[in-house]
Amino acid sequence: MSLERLRSFCPFLGGSGRAAVPRLPSARYRPRCAVLIAVMACERVGGMSTDSSGSQATVSSIWTRDVGPALRSEIVRLCVAAHREQDFENLFTYLPGDGLHVLAADAEQVVGHAVVTTRWLQPGTLPPLRTAYVDAVATSPGHQGRGIGTAVMRYLADAVADFDLACLEADRPGFYERLGWQEWRGPLGGRSEQGLIATPDQAGIMILRLPATPRLDPSEQLTIEATDVRIW
Numbered sequence: 406m407s408l409e410r411l412r413s414f415c416p417f418l419g420g421s422g423r424a425a426v427p428r429l430p431s432a433r434y435r436p437r438c439a440v441l442i443a444v445m446a447c448e449r450v451g452g453m454s455t456d457s458s459g460s461q462a463t464v465s466s467i468w469t470r471d472v473g474p475a476l477r478s479e480i481v482r483l484c485v486a487a488h489r490e491q492d493f494e495n496l497f498t499y500l501p502g503d504g505l506h507v508l509a510a511d512a513e514q515v516v517g518h519a520v521v522t523t524r525w526l527q528p529g530t531l532p533p534l535r536t537a538y539v540d541a542v543a544t545s546p547g548h549q550g551r552g553i554g555t556a557v558m559r560y561l562a563d564a565v566a567d568f569d570l571a572c573l574e575a576d577r578p579g580f581y582e583r584l585g586w587q588e589w590r591g592p593l594g595g596r597s598e599q600g601l602i603a604t605p606d607q608a609g610i611m612i613l614r615l616p617a618t619p620r621l622d623p624s625e626q627l628t629i630e631a632t633d634v635r636i637w
Contacts, residue, residue, distance in 0.1 A: 462510060462511045462516065462517070463509065463510045464507065464556055465508050465510070466506060466507050466560070468503065468504070468506075469497070469500045469502050469503065469504035469505070469506060476515070477497055479514065480508075481493055481494055481496055483517075484496060484541050486545065487543035505521045505522075505565075506518065506519070506520045507520070507557050507564065509544075509553045509556060515545075516547075516548040517554060519540070519561050520539070521538065521540075521564070521565055521571075522537075522538050523536070523537070523538070524630060525629065526572055526628070527627070528622070528625055528626075529625035529627075531621075534570045534618075534619075535569045536568060536569060536570045537565035537571040537615075538572050538573065539561065539571060539572070539573035542554065542573070554580065555583075558584050559584065562613060562615075566615055566616060568615055568617070569618060570612055570615060571612065571615060572610065572612050572629075573610075573611055574607075574611075576609055581611050584613075585613060586612065587612055587614075588610070588623070589611065589627050591622075591623060591625045591626050591627055592626045593605075593627055593628070593637070594628045594629075595628060595629055595636035595637070596629065596631060597630075597631040601628065602636060604637065607636075610627065610637060
C-alpha cells in the first residue's frame with residue numbers, strides 16, 4: 406500500500422511516514438499507524454524486523470468508525486478469501502464504531518487483518534472482565550506463511566494491553582499457542598436476562614493473559630454476555 410493511500414486510511418500518520426501519537430480523550434485502545442515490519446523468516450534487529458527477502462508490510466490500526474467504504478470492501482474481500490466464507494460480507498453490520506482494526510498492507514493491498522471489540526467474559530466466580538474480543542483474523546491466501554498473521558497478532562496484543570483479558574475463537578489453536586494464547590478447557594456458556602445459555606458444542610475458545618489479568622483456572626466455567634446476533 407502506498408504511503409499516500411495509507412495516510413488516507415490512517416489520519417494519525419505524519420508526513421515522515423512515522424506514526425504520530427493520537428490524542429484521544431479516554432481511549433480504550435491505543436491505535437497506531439504505519440509501523441514497518443519485514444515478513445518471512447524475520448529476525449529482530451533493534452526494534453525493526455528484517456528478512457532476507459527484503460519484502461515489507463505496513464501494520465497499522467484504525468477505528469471501525471473511521472473505516473471508509475473502499476477500505477471496508479478490501480477488508481471484507483480479504484476475510485472472504487482467507488476463510489472461504491461469504492458470511493464475512495456482513496462483518497460491518499455487527500461491529501460497533503469503537504472496534505479497532507489491525508491491518509497489514511503490502512504494496513497496494515490489505516493482506517492481513519484482525520478486529521477487536523469490547524466484551525465481558527466471566528471466568529468461574531470472578532466478576533466479569535473487560536475483554537478484548539478478537540474477530541476476523543485473516544491473511545491473504547497469497548501471503549500466508551510469511552509472518553503477516555504473527556505480526557498482526559503481536560501488534561494487537563500490545564494495543565489491548567490495558568484490558569483485563571483477550572479472547573478469540575480459533576480453528577487453528579496451534580498458531581495462537583505459539584503467540585502465548587491458551588485454550589479454555591472448562592464448560593462454556595452465554596449470559597442472558599433469562600439465565601445461562603450452555604454452549605457445549607463450542608470449541609476453540611482461547612484467552613491471552615494481559616498485565617491486569619487475575620489468576621485464572623482454565624478448567625472452570627467461562628461465560629460471555631449473549632447478544633442479539635451471537636454468543637461467542
